[in-house]
Amino acid sequence: MNSEKWKSRKVVVVGAGDVGATFAFSLAQSGLADEIALIDLNKNLVAGQVLDLSHGMPYYPPVSIHEGDKEDYADAQAIVITAGASQRPGESRLELLQRNARIMEGIVDDIIEQGSAAVILIVANPVDILTRVALERSGWDRSRVIGSGTVLDSARFRYLISRYCGVGVHNVHAYILGEHGDSEFAAWSLTNIGGVPVDAYCMENGTKDTWQNEKSRIEEQVRRSAYHIIDYKGSTYYAVALALVRIIGAILRNQSSVLTVSVLLQGEYGQEDVCISVPCLVDGDGMKRVIKAELTETESEALARSAEVLRKAYGVLA
Numbered sequence: 460m461n462s463e464k465w466k467s468r469k470v471v472v473v474g475a476g477d478v479g480a481t482f483a484f485s486l487a488q489s490g491l492a493d494e495i496a497l498i499d500l501n502k503n504l505v506a507g508q509v510l511d512l513s514h515g516m517p518y519y520p521p522v523s524i525h526e527g528d529k530e531d532y533a534d535a536q537a538i539v540i541t542a543g544a545s546q547r548p549g550e551s552r553l554e555l556l557q558r559n560a561r562i563m564e565g566i567v568d569d570i571i572e573q574g575s576a577a578v579i580l581i582v583a584n585p586v587d588i589l590t591r592v593a594l595e596r597s598g599w600d601r602s603r604v605i606g607s608g609t610v611l612d613s614a615r616f617r618y619l620i621s622r623y624c625g626v627g628v629h630n631v632h633a634y635i636l637g638e639h640g641d642s643e644f645a646a647w648s649l650t651n652i653g654g655v656p657v658d659a660y661c662m663e664n665g666t667k668d669t670w671q672n673e674k675s676r677i678e679e680q681v682r683r684s685a686y687h688i689i690d691y692k693g694s695t696y697y698a699v700a701l702a703l704v705r706i707i708g709a710i711l712r713n714q715s716s717v718l719t720v721s722v723l724l725q726g727e728y729g730q731e732d733v734c735i736s737v738p739c740l741v742d743g744d745g746m747k748r749v750i751k752a753e754l755t756e757t758e759s760e761a762l763a764r765s766a767e768v769l770r771k772a773y774g775v776l777a
Contacts, residue, residue, distance in 0.1 A: 466493070466494065466534045466535065466536060467493075467536055467711070468491065468492050468493040468494065468536060468711050469492070469493065469494040469495075469496070469531075469534060469535045469536050469537075470486060470492045470494070470495050470496070470535065470536065470537045470538075470539060470707060470711070471495075471496045471498060471527055471531050471532060471535040471537070471538045471539070471577070472486075472495060472496070472497050472498065472527075472539050472541065473498045473499075473538065473539065473540045473541060473542045473566055474498075474499060474540065474541035474542030474543070474582075474583070475497050475498070475499035475501065475504050475505040475508045476499075476504075476541065476542075477694050477696040478541045478582060478694075478695075478696045478699055478700065479497065479499070479508075479539075479541040479542070480497070480508045480512070481696040481697060481699075481700040482539065482541065482582075482699075482700040482703045482704070483495050483497055483508070483512060483524065484512060484515075484700070485700040485701055485703075485704045486703075486704055486707065487512060487515070487519045487522050487524060488519055488520075489520075489704050489708065490519075490520035490522075491704065491707065491708050491711050491712065492522055492707075492711065493521070493522060493523065494522065494523045494524075494525075495512075495522060495523070495524045495525075496525055496526070496527030496531040496535070497509055497512075497524070497525070497526060497527055498526075498527040498528065498529075498531070499542070500542075505526050506526060509524055509525060509526050512524050529569040529570075529572070529573060530573060532569060532570045532573040532575040532577065533573040533574060533575055535575060535577040536577055536578070536710070536711060537577055537578050537579075537580060537707055537710050537711065538570060538575065538577045538578070538579045538580070539580045539582060539703060539707065540563070540566055540579065540580070540581050540582060540583055540593070541582040541583055542562060542566065542583060543559045543562060543563075543583035543584065543589075544558045544559055544562060556585065556588065556772070556775070556776065557776065559583060559584075559589060560588075560589065560592045560776055562583075563581075563583065563589050563592050563593050563596070564592065564593075564596045566593075567579075567593050567596040567597050568596070570597070571597060577603075578602075578603050578604075578605070578710050578744065578745040579593060579597070579599075579603060579604045579605070580605060580606070580607060580703070580706060580707065580710075581593055581604070581605070581606040581607065581721075582606075582607045582699070582703060584639070585639070585640065585772065586606040586607055586608065586639045586721055587606055587608070587638055587639055587640075587721045587733075587734045587735055587736070587769050588734075588769065588772055588773050588776070589606070590604065590605065590606035590608075590721050590722075590723075590734040591723065591733070591734040591773055592776070594723055594734065601722055601723040601725070601746065602722075602744055602745040602746045602747065603744070603745045603746075604745075605720045605721060605722050605739075605741070605745055605746050606639070606720060606721030606722070606734060606736075607639070607699070607702060607703060607706060607720065607721070608639055608718075608719050608720045608721030608722075608735075608736035609634070609635040609636060609637070609639050609643055609719045609721075609736040610702045610705065610706060610718050610719055610720060610736075611639075611698055611699050611702040612635035612639060612643055612681055612684075612719075612736075613633060613634050613635045613719050614698065614701075614702055615635075615680075615681045615684050615698070616633045616634070616635050616645060616677070616678075616681050617631040617632075617633050619677045619680055619681065620633055620650070620652070620657065620677065623661075623673055623677065624652060624657075624660065624661060624664070626652055626653070630652055630653050631650075631651075631652055632649075632650065632651050632652075633645070633646075633649070633650040633651075633657070634646045634649055634650070634719050634738060635681060635719065635736070636719060636735075636736055636737055636738075636758075636761075636762060636765075637735060637736060637761065637762055637765030637766075638735060638736070638765045638768055638769055639721065639736060640768075641682065641768075642761075642764060642765040642768045642769075643681075643682060643736075643765065644678070644758065644761040644762070644765065645674075645677070645678040645681065646752070646754060646758055647674065647758075648753070648754060648755045648758060649738075649752055649754075658670070661673075705718070706718060706720065706741065709741040709742065710741065710742070710743055710745065711743075712743075713742045713743035714741070714742065715740055715741070715742045715747065716740070716741050716742075717738050717739070717740060717741075717750060718738075718739060718741050719736045719737065719738055719739070720736060720739050720741060720746060721734045721735060721736045722734060722735075722736075722737070722739055722746050722749065724737070724749065724766075727749045727751055728749075728751070728754070728759070728762055729759070729763065730762065730763065730766045732770065733766045733769050733770050733773075734769070735762070735765060735766055735769055737749055737750070737752075737762075738750040738752055
């Protein structure tokens with residue numbers, strides 16, 4: 460890294476909408492960042508968000524929050540991109556994807572222009588596709604351009620298991636892998652409660668008769684969670700903001716955390732040429748390495764199917 464142009468604990472947030480602003484709010488409260496720059500093409504929106512956030516200064520750990528511009532990319536440690544276009548009436552998903560890909564390329568071009576040494580975290584959806592767009596546009600090593608992937612989906616998964624099993628959520632270790640979307644799947648073989656495989660735990664604690672049906676229900680509930688929340692209130696932002704704080708914390712504090720971020724696979728799990736979520740070690744330099752977990756044959760097939768869905772979607776952009 461070019462230490463002369465890099466500030467430890469400076470985060471640039473691109474996009475001042477619900478997700479970007481809620482993330483900035485959560486990050487400010489966490490004490491992880493020393494400086495937060497918020498960027499948006501809507502100057503009134505970003506000015507209002509920064510003013511509102513700044514009025515909370517007496518209640519945060521020490522942090523600087525300000526309106527940013529592309530020059531802020533130059534010395535950031537991490538850049539979080541939440542910006543993206545909303546679907547227009549009559550616009551197809553492909554047309555929306557193409558517009559968002561162009562937006563992402565423009566942001567990445569500005570980052571490159573500033574000679575940034577930051578780690579880029581993509582949040583805008585479809586996150587796996589836009590992570591690959593950003594990575595290829597940047598020409599950077601895959602470790603420095605990652606997507607938020609299924610970190611939030613995995614949190615939802617842990618929450619639902621904890622409720623069913625009646626244990627604290629922090630004692631549940633579980634991952635959703637694959638696309639952040641309809642083809643994602645639960646890696647049940649990697650799921651444990653206090654070190655006990657989840658199947659064994661549930662069989663030993665009086666839920667044997669209902670557990671197999673409950674597994675299917677939990678997995679489907681995770682997959683449909685965002686749809687339900689959007690139906691109820693229009694968008695999701697609280698939980699995703701906290702998931703982003705968890706990822707950024709691993710980067711700012713060099714924590715070497717295991718997180719299911721979306722990364723470009725280069726032969727791991729038998730897949731390549733696709734950005735997809737698998738367990739990864741995340742530290743100050745971004746994605747340090749892909750963790751090669753032992754999946755069952757069924758899970759490996761599910762990952763392959765999900766990867767193919769993403770390759771086809773990305774291919775449409777070409």
